[in-house]
Amino acid sequence: MSADPITSPSNPRIKQLVRLRTRRYRDRSGLFLIEGDRELRRAADGATEVLEIFTCPQLYLGHNEEALVGRLAAGGAEIVEVGEVPFHKASYRDKPGGLIAVARQFPTGLDRIYLGEDALVLVVESIEKPGNLGTMLRTAEAAGVAAIIVCDPTTDPFNPNVVRASLGTLFCIPLAVTSTADAIAWLRRRGVRTVATTPGATRPHWETDLTGSVAIVVGSEQHGLSSAWMEAADLQALIPMPGSVDSLNSAMAAGIVLFEAARQRQVG
Amino acid sequence: MSADPITSPSNPRIKQLVRLRTRRYRDRSGLFLIEGDRELRRAADGATEVLEIFTCPQLYLGHNEEALVGRLAAGGAEIVEVGEVPFHKASYRDKPGGLIAVARQFPTGLDRIYLGEDALVLVVESIEKPGNLGTMLRTAEAAGVAAIIVCDPTTDPFNPNVVRASLGTLFCIPLAVTSTADAIAWLRRRGVRTVATTPGATRPHWETDLTGSVAIVVGSEQHGLSSAWMEAADLQALIPMPGSVDSLNSAMAAGIVLFEAARQRQVG
Numbered sequence: 001m002s003a004d005p006i007t008s009p010s011n012p013r014i015k016q017l018v019r020l021r022t023r024r025y026r027d028r029s030g031l032f033l034i035e036g037d038r039e040l041r042r043a044a045d046g047a048t049e050v051l052e053i054f055t056c057p058q059l060y061l062g063h064n065e066e067a068l069v070g071r072l073a074a075g076g077a078e079i080v081e082v083g084e085v086p087f088h089k090a091s092y093r094d095k096p097g098g099l100i101a102v103a104r105q106f107p108t109g110l111d112r113i114y115l116g117e118d119a120l121v122l123v124v125e126s127i128e129k130p131g132n133l134g135t136m137l138r139t140a141e142a143a144g145v146a147a148i149i150v151c152d153p154t155t156d157p158f159n160p161n162v163v164r165a166s167l168g169t170l171f172c173i174p175l176a177v178t179s180t181a182d183a184i185a186w187l188r189r190r191g192v193r194t195v196a197t198t199p200g201a202t203r204p205h206w207e208t209d210l211t212g213s214v215a216i217v218v219g220s221e222q223h224g225l226s227s228a229w230m231e232a233a234d235l236q237a238l239i240p241m242p243g244s245v246d247s248l249n250s251a252m253a254a255g256i257v258l259f260e261a262a263r264q265r266q267v268g
Numbered sequence: 269m270s271a272d273p274i275t276s277p278s279n280p281r282i283k284q285l286v287r288l289r290t291r292r293y294r295d296r297s298g299l300f301l302i303e304g305d306r307e308l309r310r311a312a313d314g315a316t317e318v319l320e321i322f323t324c325p326q327l328y329l330g331h332n333e334e335a336l337v338g339r340l341a342a343g344g345a346e347i348v349e350v351g352e353v354p355f356h357k358a359s360y361r362d363k364p365g366g367l368i369a370v371a372r373q374f375p376t377g378l379d380r381i382y383l384g385e386d387a388l389v390l391v392v393e394s395i396e397k398p399g400n401l402g403t404m405l406r407t408a409e410a411a412g413v414a415a416i417i418v419c420d421p422t423t424d425p426f427n428p429n430v431v432r433a434s435l436g437t438l439f440c441i442p443l444a445v446t447s448t449a450d451a452i453a454w455l456r457r458r459g460v461r462t463v464a465t466t467p468g469a470t471r472p473h474w475e476t477d478l479t480g481s482v483a484i485v486v487g488s489e490q491h492g493l494s495s496a497w498m499e500a501a502d503l504q505a506l507i508p509m510p511g512s513v514d515s516l517n518s519a520m521a522a523g524i525v526l527f528e529a530a531r532q533r534q535v536g
Contacts, residue, residue, distance in 0.1 A: 139520055144510025169512070206531045242412025242530055244437075252407055252523045255516075259524045260531075262510060263474045 005081040006054075009089040013080065017054065017090040017100060021160055026105070032158035034101045034168070035093060037063045042168030044068065049104040050077040056087035059098030069099070077101065092160050105158050108177040110149070110186050119146035120261055121192060121215035122254060125180060125225055130155045132221070134165025135251040141169040143258035148173055149187075149215070151180040151229075184232045187215050196225055196233035197257055208237040210261035218257070221250040273349040274322075277357040281348065285322065285358040285368060291424055294373070300426035302369045302436070303361060305331045310436030312336065317372040318345040324355035327366030337367070345369065360428050373426050376445040378417070378454050387414035388529055389460060389483035390522060393448060393493055398423045400489070402433025403519040409437040411526035412533075416441055417455075417483070419448040419497075452500045455483050464493055464501035465525050476505040478529035486525070489518040 006014060019025040020033045034043050034050070043050055053072050057065070073079050082090065090100055115121065122140045127133045133155055140148055150157065157177060163170055178186075187194055195208055196217045210216070217233060219225035230236070239248065239256055248256070274282060287293040288301045302311050302318070311318055321340045325333070341347050350358065358368055383389065390408045395401045401423055408416055418425065425445060431438055446454075455462055463476055464485045478484070485501060487493035498504070507516065507524055516524070 135517065135520070139516060141511040142509040142516050204531075204534070206535070239527065240530065240534060241410040242533075243409040248407060248410050248523075249403065252403070252520065255520045256523060256527045259507065259528075262508065263472075263528070265510075266472070266508060267474070 005083055006086050007083045009086040011086060014082070014086045014090050017102070020102065021092060023156055023159070026156065026158050030105050031102050032105055032163070033160050034103050034163055035091060035099065035160065036097055036164065037061065037065055037068060037099055039163055039168035040072065040099055040101055041068060043101070043103060043171045044071050044075065046171035048106060048171045050075060050101045051104060052080055052102040053077045054080045054082050054087070054090060054100045056082050056084060056096070056098040058084055059087060059096055061097045065099060072101065108157065108175055110176045110178050110182065113147045113174050113176050115146055115190060115192070115213070118212050119192070120258070120265070121145060121147050121149060121187070122258060123149045123151060123183060123194070123215050123217040124254065125151040125217065125229060126154060126220045126223060127250065128154045128220055128222070130159040130161035131165045132249065132251045133157065134162040134170070136254050137162070137166035137173060138169045139251065139255040140258060141173050143262045145173065145258065148175050149183050150175065150177045151183045153177060180226055180228050184228065193235065194233045195235045195237050196229055197239065197253060198225055198230065198236055199238055201236035201238040203235070203237055204240045205237040205257045205260050208235055210264050214261065216254070216257050216261065218250055218254040273351055274354050275351045277354040279354060282350070282354045282358050285370070288370065289360060289428055291427070294424065294426050298373050299370050300373055300431070301428050302371050302431055303359060303367065303428065304365055304432065305329065305333055305336055305367055307431055307436035308340065308367055308369055309336060311369070311371060311439045312339050312343065314439035316374060316439045318343060318369045319372060320348055320370040321345045322348045322350050322355070322358060322368045324350050324352060324364070324366040326352055327355060327364055329365045333367060340369065376425065376443055378444045378446050378450065381415045381442050381444050383414055383458060383460070383481070386480050387460070388526070388533070389413060389415050389417060389455070390526060391417045391419060391451060391462070391483050391485040392522065393419040393485065393497060394422060394488045394491060395518065396422045396488055396490070398427040398429035399433045400517065400519045401425065402430040402438070404522050405430070405434035405441060406437045407519065407523040408526060409441050411530045413441065413526065416443050417451050418443065418445045419451050421445060448494055448496050452496065461503065462501045463503045463505050464497055465507065465521060466493055466498065466504055467506055469504035469506040471503070471505050472508045473505040473525045473528050476503055478532050482529065484522070484525050484529065486518055486522045
């Protein structure tokens, strides 16, 4: 423990935590926030560098937080104890669980991605809502993807709502953030087939071969995929909907196609 | 137009709109809020009785709002024009689109549900998050379900976040809210096979026959399905996950199984 607990909500370290909710401050500092024990456990399991861990033991949820804090401290994180009032100010959750960390943003270049044989990749373009991007990360992890490539995003992956909706899977799936042009070139060089999911296609996703080395490409809810992706993709597939076409959000569409890919890969 | 526009945020009618965000006031008044043009369009298409429509034309998004307001007025809704400041107070959105309505809650008894031949039904139990319930409604609509049965919910379907996340599909899918015991008895009497989705099952959802008259039963993310459902269900199915088991939220799990049902029904 470094010092006395922080008791004032206007303490500069509490103010820094609040500032890290804004993209500008994240970009400038190269830091980001991780709140919650499940998220921090995945950060501790991965290679994410946690610099500071702010704790409020009165708010712990009984998820063995002490041991987790010990692990993070052993990895080099400074422990800072915080009173309930300043912790509530620092937290971006309705029911804070007593743990918020500051971590260093990790590199997200395509050069970080290694694809083994028969890799399943999720490519998402121009996603606007952090919650959707986080849900996609979480779902892709469940479906066993090898990597996620995020093209031309309007949200950064270090947004607290991405971290939260991803449940920390942000820290265990290889992730690249790049342009659509670079993603297309990179996948082509590696011989990865690309399947654009679009309501304009005629072939159902289940009649599309999603085995082998394949990238499933999903656009934003509002705008769909760019013409660059529509022209570059090897195949187009649609999710047939007996109901209304506008009734799937982009994360749900990604999940349905990813789990059809998982089905095809397991059925063999 | 009934009178001069409302210009004060402390106008009693604006205060009523804010109060309708709370369950207590919704329950007592039998009313609820519908915000947004897509949501209101679906309400106008269905049988939902819209009593008052609060408009702020300066905030319209160019989605032909005037025509929609005219339709709602023709259906009996009172039009109340509101200035920007009070409208922002009444709105529960970050970017309000200039339309909020007060509607009458419709009955949600099982007696409202009619199942045709080979009906696909979604049953959800103890869902806590309004956003999850809304996403389930929206996704179920896309998958072509005949009805949704909500058992023992901790959120009411008239929560503004259910309306929002459902994109108004709340108004076009037959919906019942009931107890688990009554739902089990009702489905059994109609000869609907019930499939409980649970990580404890051994049979993958894609090896489970989801054609014919079938109800897919999904529990909450935190607690799964109750023992009552686990014992009553005709079959159990799991979604095999090459990645981590806790990486699907309940709405995503429902969507994946519903679209596997849609696939089986279309493949024939």
